Amino acid sequence: MNNLTPMMKQYLEIKNEYKDCILLFRLGDFYETFFDDAKITSEILQITLTQRNGHPMAGIPYHALDNYLKKLLESGLKVAVCEQVEDPATAKGIVKREVTKILTPGTVVEENMIDENNRYSLLIYSLKGEEYIFVVFDFSTGELYIDTFNYSENEILDFISSYSFVQILISKNLKTLRNKIKNIQSNIYIEELDEWYFNKNFEDIIKESYEIVNIDVLNLNKNELLSLGAVFKYLEITQKQKITHFSFPKRFKNTNNMVLDSTTILNLGLLPNKENKGKTLYDIIKLTKTSMGARMLQQWISKPLIDKNLIEERLEIVELFRNDKLIMEEMKEYLSSIRDIERISSRIALLRATPRDLVALKTSLDALPYINELLTILGLETLDEFHNLKELLNKAIVDEPTTQVGTGKVIRKGYNDELDQYKEIFENSNLYLKEIESKEKQKTGISNLKVSRNKIYGFYIEVTKANIDKIPQYYIRKQTLVNSERFITQELRELEEKYAIAEKKIDELEKKIFNNLIVELQKYIKDLKKLSNKISKIDILRGFAEVSIKNKYIRPKFNEENFIIIDGRHPVVEQFTDNFIPNTINLTKENRFVILTGPNMSGKSTYLRQIGIISIMAQIGSYVPARKAEIPVLKNIFTRIGAKDDVVSGKSTFLVEMSEVSTILNNADENSLILLDEVGRGTGTIDGISVAWATSEYIYQVLKSYTIFATHYMELTMLNDFYDGIINKRVKVLETESGIIFLHKIEDGISDKSYGIEVAKLAGLPGEVVDRAKEIMEEISNKTEFENKLKSMKKIKQKRFKRNENQLKLF
Ligand SMILES: Nc1ncnc2c1ncn2[C@@H]1O[C@H](COP(=O)(O)OP(=O)(O)OP(=O)(O)O)[C@@H](O)[C@H]1O
Ligand SMILES: [Mg+2]
The missing domain is CATH 3.40.1170.10 (DNA repair protein MutS, domain I)
Known part of the structure; x- marks a missing residue:
């Protein structure tokens, strides 16, 4: 070396x-x-x-x-x-x-390098591993969330695997957590931040970024401030500039929204991830035309509203669009010409906007008067049309600029005199050359003499070898080719110099003018982000109107007593089956707990999910797939669906299941919907039934949440004998000679059989095995024994759970 x-x-x-x-x-x-x-x-x-x-x-x-x-x-x-x-x-x-x-993956903002989806980065900080601070931010849009969580490492891993982070920043002291994350998410870019990111106080950077004098307006505690400071410092170092385009930090946990936990988002199939692409609620109701709208819809779905008035406000706009299909269609066209204003403004803030960004911005602004016309007809608030900005962009940028600045093909003529002068010299070059050519032809009498220019050798006069004896004295030899010679003259040389200067000047000037322009545009950023938000909202709600017509959804009504969905459908499953059977749910404050039994494959889980999804659709302001829906505004939806192994963290199926149930029991209340699917499945039958029984009693008596519990444990249907408000429903099947037919219809009552063997047969188990299973079943399903078991169930005493509230208040 x-x-x-x-x-x-x-x-x-x-x-x-x-x-x-x-x-x-x-x-x-x-x-x-x-x-x-x-x-x-x-x-x-x-x-x-x-x-x-x-x-x-x-x-x-x-x-x-x-x-x-x-x-x-x-x-x-x-x-x-x-x-x-x-x-x-x-x-x-x-x-x-x-x-x-x-x-880094979390800091790319260039249009051609990223798609329309959010690009969330996560910073994790913890001083001692008890409390964790999460900062979630999207550098490309400037959105930012912060909160403190009392999560265990496993809960953090769950959190991470249910979101698609593009980058994780983690404080160096959390080594084991880092390794665990690396294990489950090997494709995420993870960077460890040295302790000094968190030890030093970067409050000044935060204040400068947000242009605030007093840090208290952010409402963050000490460790949250340190974490936020670390984010800003990291970005400042990697981006080599001040970061000014971030929104004020928002909380994950807040009082305006339902906060769906990651398991529920996953269980109900609300948002796309790697496994369920194309088959989620989002995919069905996303008829947005703008990238900002698509991103905002994802946020709406993960945080449904809990304020009835805000929900009705959204539904009202959907209805307005539905009532005027022509406007709905026309609006779609105008929205299609709106580009990603949100990210363009971020790039303006970062001085990374391209000429094409500015044209895209201009095109978008051009659509605003048309959009406003439609909004006026609908009686809705109109948008600011940004006349000054539009005028500035019109004056400054040509219609089809080059990607690179400095070519002279970005800034419009008339915007800057100096630039225009140099461009004129430059553009006239061909004209001058032609003039010189005809002059030289005349003087020399060489008819095929050529005057041209090339990038490396500059200007030259080209004469073929045959005519070489006719050249005048003042031709200076420049280059010899096979069949010709190239010359330069004093006149040409002067021209060449002038052009070279012009070219360089154009490059410098255009870059300077463009940069100044971007700086000038920075004053519009805040308003552009507001505009982007308003457009996104119109975009989503217009889409809701269209999808509601297409899929025959109805407007939900809200009340405080009943939970009624008549002929509800699963919005995703119905798209993939020819003959979806609608089903009804009818709960009241008194009858609010359903035990649902039915054979495998009959549609229990689908029914459960569809009730949750319909509630969520209603609370984001969408119409819903049903004939009628009169439902309460829920504060929370909890789900426990399907068995999930957690091999990495070393928890068994049953332990995962129980920790999910415990989260539910600790957090649900009478404004919650609880969907339980086969709780207790992961352990021995007796243990399973007992845990499921006690859980049900507790929910029914203490939490009073709306609950649907799908189960194969027939024993649980006996809860009805103890508690009037716990009702039994089953899925209807038809038994025929050639096997069973699933009717997918929910009705009152108790399912009499599991039909597990029938399903095994449907799945293609060898005939011999199926026959043998039947034989075994005959032997072990001893009727009298079962009846004895039922009798012993009746001996169970009713249990009165009490709330622990008073006890808690003492401390
Ligand atoms: N209402 C319905 N109309 C039409 N098809 C349905 C309906 N509900 C469910 N199905 C179909 O039946 C399949 C099985 O439904 P689901 O998974 O809900 O059954 P399940 O009762 O939960 O079964 P298991 O007990 O094995 O968990 C679904 O994938 C769907 O294709
Ligand atoms: Mg199921």
Whole structure:
């Protein structure tokens, strides 16, 4: 390594500062990587690994940077881009180079590198591992949440696996947690933050970012402030600039929304993740036309409203659109021309907006008057039309600018006189050249003489070998080709110089003007974000109207007594079956607990889920799949559905199940809906029944939540003998000669058989095995024994649970 060139020394110095990054080192028209970086990138990017003085090297062309960056980030790498920061032509010695940006999966904002979905990053901090601070932020939109949780490590892992984070920042002291996260989510980019991120107080950075004088307005406790400071510091370091586009921190837990836990979001199939793409509530009701609308819909679904007035407000707008289908359709067209204003404003704030962003912004603003016309007809509040901004953009930017600034094809004529002058000189070049050409032809009498320009050699007069003796004295030889010679003249040389200066000036001026323009646009950011929010809302609600017509949904009504859904349907399952059977639920304050029995495959889980989903749809302001819905505004929905193993954290199926049940028992109340599917399944029958029985009593007596409990334990149907308000329902099946037919219809009563063997047969178990199972069943299902068991159940005494409230108050 002693024989290093000065440039390689420069490389190593810079690389030394960015050890954790892949360093892309600008060298002429390429970004080069060296040593181990070269080995890694050549493998990921499928580019050739070459050698330079015996060192591995791999390069990518500068114009394809974004494409390659995207792949490197997707592979979970951190990338530093090192640019030449002075003009090589004028540099003395080695060109000065600096890292101008550091990219991680959570900090990309470039339009062509990300899709419309949210890109949430998570920062986890804990001083002693008792309380955890979570900061969740989307750098591309500026949205930010913060809260303190008393989670166990396992709950944190659950939290992480139910959201699709693109990046996790974790304080260095949480090593074991970090390793566990790495184990379950090997594809997430994780970065450990040194202790000093949290020890030093970065309040000033926070204040500066939010432009606030007093930190108290944020309402955060000490550790939350430290965590927020760490986020801002991290972003400032990696982005090499002040971060000003973040919203004030919002709480996860708040009083305006239902906070659905991650298991419920997963169990009910509300939002897409890797496994259930295309088959979630979101996929069905997302008829949004804007990217911001799509992102906001995801937030709405995970946080339904609990204020009846706010819900009705949304439903009202849906109804307005439904009542005027023409406007609904027309609005769709205008919304389609609205681009991602939210992210464009973020890029403006970060000085990373491109000429195309500004055109996209302009196109979007152009649609506003049309949207407003429709809103006026509907009697809705109109949007600010941003006349000044639109005028500015119109004046400053051409209709179809180049991606690169500095080409002279970005800023519109008339915006800046100096730039126009240089552009004129430049644009007239061809005209001048033609003039000189005809002049020289005349003077020399060479009819095929050509005057042109090329990038490397500049201007020249080209004369074929045959005519070479006719050239005048003042032609200066420049280059010899096979069949011709190229010359330059004094006049041409002067022109060439002028053009070179013009070209350089255009480049400099246009970049400067563009930058100034972006800075000027920064004053609109806050208002643009507000606009983006309003448009998203219109977009979502318009979509709700369309989907409600398409799928025949009705407007839900809210009341405080009853939970009635007549002929409800599962919005997702009904899309995938030809003949979906609607089902009714009818609960009152007195009869609010259902034990649901029925054979395997009959539709118990579907029924359970559809009730939860319909409630959620109603509370985000959507119409619902039913003939009639009169339901309470729920504060909470809890679910315990399906068996889930947690191999990594070493919890058994049954333990997972019980910890979920315990969360429910500790948090639900009379404004909650509880959906229990086969609780107690993961253990021995007797234990299972006993736990399920006691759980049901507790919910019924103490929590008083609306509850549906699907089970295969026939014994539980006897709860009805003890408690009038616990009612039995079953799924109807038809037994025929050739087997059973599932009718998927819920009715009052108790299912008499499990039909487990029938289902096994349907699933294709070998006939012999099925027959043998029947034989065994005959033997062990001894009727008298079962009746004895029922009798002994009747001996159970009614239990009166009491609330622990008073006890709690003493402490
Ligand atoms: N109301 C319905 N109308 C039409 N098809 C239905 C209906 N409900 C369920 N199905 C169909 O039956 C299948 C099984 O339903 P589901 O999973 O709800 O049964 P289950 O009773 O919970 O079964 P298991 O006891 O095995 O858990 C569904 O995937 C769906 O295709
Ligand atoms: Mg089921």
